[in-house]
Amino acid sequence: MRAKRWVIASPDTERVRVLSRETGYTPLTAAVLSARGIDTPQAAADYLSCDVCGLHDPFGLTDMDKAVEVVREVIDRGEKMVVYGDYDVDGITATCTLVDYLRSKGAKCEYYIPNRLTDGYGLTRPAMEQLYEQGTRLLITVDSGITANEEIAVARELGMQVVITDHHECHENLPDAQAVVDCKRTDDTYPFSSLAGVGVAFKLICALEGDTLSMLDRYADLVALGTVADVMPIVGENRIIVAEGLKKLSVTANIGLEMLLREAGMKNRRLTSSTISYVLAPRINAAGRMGKAELAAELFLTKDPVRAQALAAELCEQNKLRQNEENKILEQTLTRLRREYNPLEDKIIVLAGEGWHQGVIGIVCSRLCDRYGCPVVLISVDEDGVGKGSGRSIGSFNLFEALTSCEDLFERYGGHALAAGLTVQADRIEELRTRLRKYAETHVTMAELVPQLHIDCMVQSEWLTQENIESLSVLEPYGMKNAEPVFCMKNMTVEEITPLSSDRHVRLSLIKDGKRFSAIWFGIGAGGLGFVEGNTVDAAFHLEINEFRGRRSVQLTICDVQLSDCEHLADQKILNLYNTLMQDGPLTAREARLLLPDRKDLVAVWRHVTCRAEDGRLSVPDGALSRRVAWESRRDINIGKLFVCLDVFQESGLISYHFKEGMLNILLKPYEGKADISGSVVLATLQSMAG
Structure with missing residues (x-):
C-alpha cells in the first residue's frame, strides 16, 4: 500500500474561538467546522440543520x-x-x-x-x-x-x-x-x-x-x-x-429491515451511517451482485415475519458467497500482479480473467485501487469470448475520458471519472491494455498517484476528553461531503504494540505530554508497521468513546501513522555515516560499530526479506524496513546497518536493490547452494574500522 500524503487544514485560531463562543460548540467541533469553511454561526446552523422544515x-x-x-x-x-x-x-x-x-x-x-x-x-x-x-x-x-x-x-x-x-x-x-x-x-x-x-x-x-x-x-x-x-x-x-x-x-416498522438488522447483529445497537455503509448495504448489494436482487426487494415488501427472517438469512448467505467470490478473484489478481506489476513504472492496472464473477469484479477493482493507489480495470471473459469489465480510479485520473480514448475497441461502455463499465471482445483486450497504459503515461504522474489523507486539524492532548469527543456528534450523520473528522497529533511515543486477530489489526499505546492513549489500527498487522516500540510518530485518527464492561474511555481509530521529524533526523544522522562509508571517507571506531552488523543481524534481515518477498520482490517505504526487521527480530537494526546488510547480499549476488518515489525495492536473484559472504568488501572495511 502506497504511503499517503497528508493534507492538514489550518483553521484560523481566532475564528475558531469566536465560533465556539457564539455557538456554544466545543473548540474541537468549532475547529472542524472552520477547517471546512464553515466559520460563522449562521453558516454552521445552516450546515448542521436536520430540521424537517x-x-x-x-x-x-x-x-x-x-x-x-x-x-x-x-x-x-x-x-x-x-x-x-x-x-x-x-x-x-x-x-x-x-x-x-x-x-x-x-x-x-x-x-x-x-x-x-x-x-x-x-x-x-x-x-x-x-x-x-x-x-x-x-x-x-x-x-x-x-x-x-x-x-x-x-x-x-x-x-x-x-x-x-x-x-x-x-x-x-x-x-x-x-x-x-x-x-x-x-x-x-x-x-x-x-x-x-x-x-x-x-x-x-x-x-x-x-x-x-x-x-x-x-x-x-x-x-x-x-x-x-x-x-x-x-x-x-x-x-x-x-x-x-x-x-x-x-x-423500523418495516419487517424485512428489522429482520436484516437482527440477522446482521445490529438490533438494539447504536446505528450510524457507517452501519448502513459497512453492514446493511453490502448484504443488500450482494443479492444484486449475485443476480438475486429480487430477494432484497421481497424482503422490504413482505409483511410476513417468518418469510422476512428467511430472506434476511438468505441475504447474509449471499453476502458470504459474494465475499468468497471476491476473495478468490482478489487472490488471483494479486498473484498475477506480483509477477506483472511494476510499482515504479505502471500507472494503471488492466487485467482479464476467464470466469470471473461479473457481479463482484467492481469490488475487487476498488480494493486493488486502494492497495496500489492507481486506476484499475478488471475484465471477466466468458466462454463466448466476450469481456465485461469494471474500472475504478483515483481523483487525479479521469477513467471515463481514458476509456473514451479507446472507444473504438468497445461494444459499449459508460460511467464517470471514478468508475466505469465496459464490454469488449477478448481479442481486443491486449490492445486495450496497451492503449490505456500509453494514455496513463501522458495524463498522470507518479506523484499524482500518491493517495491523500485530508486532516481537519492538529489537536492537543488536553482537548481529547470524553466531553469534547461526545460533542462531535452534532456533526453527524457522516458521509460524502461531510466525512467523519480526522485529527492529528505529532510526536507521540509508541509505548506498546499489540497484534490482534492473528495480526490482522494492531492496538497501540501512545504517549503524548505524559498522557496515554489507546489506539486501534484496522487492516494492518504489526509486521507491516513502519515503526517499533520506543519510536516517535505522528498519528492521524478518528475519535470515539470506547465502552467495555461498563468502562468508557477515549479511543483513537488510526487512519495513518508516520514517523516524526525527529526519527527522520535520527535516520539521516546514521545515513550520513553510511554515505561517508560508501564514499570511502573516514569513520571512528564507534561510528563503524553503529553500522556493523553481526551474523544474527544479517540472518534477521535475510529472513525478513525472503519471507516477505512476493515472487522475488519486496517494496516498502524507505524508512520502514529497518524498523520492521527490528520489531520481528528484537534486534537493534538501524537504517544504516540495514543498508550494509543489503550491500553484503548484493555483493554476494543474492539481491539487487534501489530507491524510487520514497520506496525501497528489493529483487531476489536466483541462487543455488550456500551463499558465501566472507568476501564482502563493505563488511571487511567496516570490521577494520571498528577495530
Missing part, C-alpha cells in the same frame, strides 16, 4: 405535476403499472418504497428489477416487450431511465405510458416520456440537485400524498438506506433525510 416542495421538480397526474389517472382506471428499478441498494429501496406506497393507494402495481448477470444495467427492449405483453400500461422508472431514449421509445410505440424518476446526469435530448423527473435536468430549478434515486422516488410519493412529513415518517429508513449506500452528499435535504432515517431505523 428544510425539505423542499416536491412540485419544485420539473415535470412532477405531470408525473402525479399520470399516476393518479392510471390508478383511477385500474390499469396495471410496473416500477422498473435497479439492482443496487439505491434502486432496490427506491423500487420498494414506491411500490409499497402505490399498493397502499389501491394501485395494481408490480415491479421489475433487471438481473445484473443476464440483463445488465438499465432498460432493455426485451423487457419493454415482455412487460407490455403482461398487461403493463404505465411504466415508472426509478434510479434509471434518463438515458434510455430508444427503450422508452419502444415502450411508447407498444402503448405504454412512461414516467421517469432518476438522479443521473442527463443527455441533451431527454427521453420522450409523459414525465421526466430528474434533479439533474438542466432546466430544473429545484434547489437541491444531489438526491439519490430513492430520494427522487420519495419526492414523487410526497407529491402524490400531498404530505411530505407523514411520508418521511413512514419511509425515512428506506430512503436513508439508499441515500447513504449510493454515496450521496450528506448535506442539505440528504442530511435531513438520513438523520430522520437513522432515528427511524432503530424502531
Whole structure:
C-alpha cells in the first residue's frame, strides 16, 4: 500500500474561538467546522440543520405535476403499472418504497428489477416487450431511465405510458416520456440537485400524498438506506433525510429491515451511517451482485415475519458467497500482479480473467485501487469470448475520458471519472491494455498517484476528553461531503504494540505530554508497521468513546501513522555515516560499530526479506524496513546497518536493490547452494574500522 500524503487544514485560531463562543460548540467541533469553511454561526446552523422544515416542495421538480397526474389517472382506471428499478441498494429501496406506497393507494402495481448477470444495467427492449405483453400500461422508472431514449421509445410505440424518476446526469435530448423527473435536468430549478434515486422516488410519493412529513415518517429508513449506500452528499435535504432515517431505523416498522438488522447483529445497537455503509448495504448489494436482487426487494415488501427472517438469512448467505467470490478473484489478481506489476513504472492496472464473477469484479477493482493507489480495470471473459469489465480510479485520473480514448475497441461502455463499465471482445483486450497504459503515461504522474489523507486539524492532548469527543456528534450523520473528522497529533511515543486477530489489526499505546492513549489500527498487522516500540510518530485518527464492561474511555481509530521529524533526523544522522562509508571517507571506531552488523543481524534481515518477498520482490517505504526487521527480530537494526546488510547480499549476488518515489525495492536473484559472504568488501572495511 502506497504511503499517503497528508493534507492538514489550518483553521484560523481566532475564528475558531469566536465560533465556539457564539455557538456554544466545543473548540474541537468549532475547529472542524472552520477547517471546512464553515466559520460563522449562521453558516454552521445552516450546515448542521436536520430540521424537517428544510425539505423542499416536491412540485419544485420539473415535470412532477405531470408525473402525479399520470399516476393518479392510471390508478383511477385500474390499469396495471410496473416500477422498473435497479439492482443496487439505491434502486432496490427506491423500487420498494414506491411500490409499497402505490399498493397502499389501491394501485395494481408490480415491479421489475433487471438481473445484473443476464440483463445488465438499465432498460432493455426485451423487457419493454415482455412487460407490455403482461398487461403493463404505465411504466415508472426509478434510479434509471434518463438515458434510455430508444427503450422508452419502444415502450411508447407498444402503448405504454412512461414516467421517469432518476438522479443521473442527463443527455441533451431527454427521453420522450409523459414525465421526466430528474434533479439533474438542466432546466430544473429545484434547489437541491444531489438526491439519490430513492430520494427522487420519495419526492414523487410526497407529491402524490400531498404530505411530505407523514411520508418521511413512514419511509425515512428506506430512503436513508439508499441515500447513504449510493454515496450521496450528506448535506442539505440528504442530511435531513438520513438523520430522520437513522432515528427511524432503530424502531423500523418495516419487517424485512428489522429482520436484516437482527440477522446482521445490529438490533438494539447504536446505528450510524457507517452501519448502513459497512453492514446493511453490502448484504443488500450482494443479492444484486449475485443476480438475486429480487430477494432484497421481497424482503422490504413482505409483511410476513417468518418469510422476512428467511430472506434476511438468505441475504447474509449471499453476502458470504459474494465475499468468497471476491476473495478468490482478489487472490488471483494479486498473484498475477506480483509477477506483472511494476510499482515504479505502471500507472494503471488492466487485467482479464476467464470466469470471473461479473457481479463482484467492481469490488475487487476498488480494493486493488486502494492497495496500489492507481486506476484499475478488471475484465471477466466468458466462454463466448466476450469481456465485461469494471474500472475504478483515483481523483487525479479521469477513467471515463481514458476509456473514451479507446472507444473504438468497445461494444459499449459508460460511467464517470471514478468508475466505469465496459464490454469488449477478448481479442481486443491486449490492445486495450496497451492503449490505456500509453494514455496513463501522458495524463498522470507518479506523484499524482500518491493517495491523500485530508486532516481537519492538529489537536492537543488536553482537548481529547470524553466531553469534547461526545460533542462531535452534532456533526453527524457522516458521509460524502461531510466525512467523519480526522485529527492529528505529532510526536507521540509508541509505548506498546499489540497484534490482534492473528495480526490482522494492531492496538497501540501512545504517549503524548505524559498522557496515554489507546489506539486501534484496522487492516494492518504489526509486521507491516513502519515503526517499533520506543519510536516517535505522528498519528492521524478518528475519535470515539470506547465502552467495555461498563468502562468508557477515549479511543483513537488510526487512519495513518508516520514517523516524526525527529526519527527522520535520527535516520539521516546514521545515513550520513553510511554515505561517508560508501564514499570511502573516514569513520571512528564507534561510528563503524553503529553500522556493523553481526551474523544474527544479517540472518534477521535475510529472513525478513525472503519471507516477505512476493515472487522475488519486496517494496516498502524507505524508512520502514529497518524498523520492521527490528520489531520481528528484537534486534537493534538501524537504517544504516540495514543498508550494509543489503550491500553484503548484493555483493554476494543474492539481491539487487534501489530507491524510487520514497520506496525501497528489493529483487531476489536466483541462487543455488550456500551463499558465501566472507568476501564482502563493505563488511571487511567496516570490521577494520571498528577495530
